[in-house]
Amino acid sequence: MRYELYYWDGIQGRGEFVRLALEEAGADYVDVARGSGGEGAMLRLLDGQEVEHPPFAPPFLRAGELLIAQTANILFYLGPHLGLAPADEAGRLWAHQLQLTIADFVDEAHDTHHPIASSLYYADQRPEAKRRTGDFLKTRVPKYLGYFEKVLARNKAGDAHLVGAKLSYPDLSLFQVVAGLRYAFPKAMARLKPNYPRVIALHDRVAARPRIAAYLTSTRRLAFNEHGIFRHYPELDSAG
Amino acid sequence: MRYELYYWDGIQGRGEFVRLALEEAGADYVDVARGSGGEGAMLRLLDGQEVEHPPFAPPFLRAGELLIAQTANILFYLGPHLGLAPADEAGRLWAHQLQLTIADFVDEAHDTHHPIASSLYYADQRPEAKRRTGDFLKTRVPKYLGYFEKVLARNKAGDAHLVGAKLSYPDLSLFQVVAGLRYAFPKAMARLKPNYPRVIALHDRVAARPRIAAYLTSTRRLAFNEHGIFRHYPELDSAG
Numbered sequence: 001m002r003y004e005l006y007y008w009d010g011i012q013g014r015g016e017f018v019r020l021a022l023e024e025a026g027a028d029y030v031d032v033a034r035g036s037g038g039e040g041a042m043l044r045l046l047d048g049q050e051v052e053h054p055p056f057a058p059p060f061l062r063a064g065e066l067l068i069a070q071t072a073n074i075l076f077y078l079g080p081h082l083g084l085a086p087a088d089e090a091g092r093l094w095a096h097q098l099q100l101t102i103a104d105f106v107d108e109a110h111d112t113h114h115p116i117a118s119s120l121y122y123a124d125q126r127p128e129a130k131r132r133t134g135d136f137l138k139t140r141v142p143k144y145l146g147y148f149e150k151v152l153a154r155n156k157a158g159d160a161h162l163v164g165a166k167l168s169y170p171d172l173s174l175f176q177v178v179a180g181l182r183y184a185f186p187k188a189m190a191r192l193k194p195n196y197p198r199v200i201a202l203h204d205r206v207a208a209r210p211r212i213a214a215y216l217t218s219t220r221r222l223a224f225n226e227h228g229i230f231r232h233y234p235e236l237d238s239a240g
Numbered sequence: 241m242r243y244e245l246y247y248w249d250g251i252q253g254r255g256e257f258v259r260l261a262l263e264e265a266g267a268d269y270v271d272v273a274r275g276s277g278g279e280g281a282m283l284r285l286l287d288g289q290e291v292e293h294p295p296f297a298p299p300f301l302r303a304g305e306l307l308i309a310q311t312a313n314i315l316f317y318l319g320p321h322l323g324l325a326p327a328d329e330a331g332r333l334w335a336h337q338l339q340l341t342i343a344d345f346v347d348e349a350h351d352t353h354h355p356i357a358s359s360l361y362y363a364d365q366r367p368e369a370k371r372r373t374g375d376f377l378k379t380r381v382p383k384y385l386g387y388f389e390k391v392l393a394r395n396k397a398g399d400a401h402l403v404g405a406k407l408s409y410p411d412l413s414l415f416q417v418v419a420g421l422r423y424a425f426p427k428a429m430a431r432l433k434p435n436y437p438r439v440i441a442l443h444d445r446v447a448a449r450p451r452i453a454a455y456l457t458s459t460r461r462l463a464f465n466e467h468g469i470f471r472h473y474p475e476l477d478s479a480g
Contacts, residue, residue, distance in 0.1 A: 054394070100310040
């Protein structure tokens with residue numbers, strides 16, 4: 001099946017978590033808004049009167065008759081189809097639980113530069129951003145990374161993956177979060193790195209997987225920038 | 241099966257979304273931290289070294305051998321067991337997608353009074369809270385409520401439910417969000433009410449369901465208060 005991914009052009013954003021799963025699996029997919037359809041094709045599904053189950057926001061995925069939104073929901077659907085989720089119910093719920101915790105982490109990373117309103121510019125909420133980032137780097141990043149370090153350490157199948165003995169979609173998403181945090185907060189992350197060896201090793205192993213490595217150097221992988229979730233503002237990196 | 245729900249005592253919080261589903265279904269469940277087990281029983285599962293799949297945070301649910309965390313994940317699991325989710329895959333993904341959108345809305349409602357850090361008191365972030373709430377009431381609440389109004393209007397089975405022709409767990413959660421917003425922002429919500437007749441009607445119908453009505457007047461339903469997600473600070477209600 002050819003999957004259609006709909007997400008804003010120009011940023012990795014939340015679409016990237018879906019892209020990484022599709023890329024790792026070598027799936028047949030088209031990134032609609034970045035192709036000939038443009039963002040217009042995406043906006044018609046967001047705003048079109050005839051869409052019975054409208055998404056609240058991108059990303060969303062068309063898979064045959066299904067139109068699925070919410071990043072974690074898309075991955076929950078794709079996981080078994082792409083060989084990136086356990087076969088049993090307990091394993092699938094556990095993978096999804098981890099993905100939802102990653103989603104919370106991502107929301108908090110976004111709000112470091114937009115603590116007041118997404119509708120305002122960063123420049124209009126800079127003092128608040130500095131305050132929020134200070135807490136994020138001091139209390140939230142250690143809490144989340146410490147949690148995933150613990151999950152890896154307790155995995156009875158070994159600490160190479162979050163879920164069981166095989167790669168699953170939360171591994172790919174955790175890679176993306178670490179990559180994003182390193183882009184946004186290089187100084188703070190260099191300081192924190194020694195505390196989370198399993199998380200860092202997971203990041204490095206994912207980056208070295210053949211299909212992911214090829215993807216990361218392709219033109220399909222957009223660079224991090226100051227329009228996405230993970231933004232590098234040096235004054236925030238120093239807030240921690 | 242007797243379900244064990246684990247959540248902080250003293251607040252409705254995110255546990256309430258699970259409680260409403262259990263109550264509507266007349267399920268056999270125990271609210272562990274509010275019973276003889278106390279919060280100690282909950283903290284042992286959060287922090288215990290022997291827990292292979294530790295939750296990041298409450299709420300979590302024990303269902304036989306399963307230990308499931310993340311509110312939306314718990315409801316995804318419970319839905320079919322409690323008769324509160326569609327039977328087909330497309331319907332279940334749609335219900336979950338709506339629940340995840342409600343979860344995002346709830347996160348934003350929480351951050352109105354804690355825009356800088358959950359680890360700080362409200363009093364330590366009052367000016368920022370006023371600013372964030374102003375945007376929340378002006379742009380975010382209309383965006384979310386308008387979305388759910390649209391979902392109800394487009395439901396081919398009628399506008400009585402979010403998903404198909406039957407009550408499902410997102411209906412119960414949307415009731416809770418409307419109730420919470422009315423508690424937190426009575427003036428703003430009175431002003432907004434005429435714009436979302438289907439959402440308000442859904443709230444009223446859920447509140448009138450026999451088991452929910454009985455639950456709401458029972459001692460099991462905690463009152464809203466200024467420790468939970470939805471908090472009434474008059475100065476914030478006037479920020480919109």
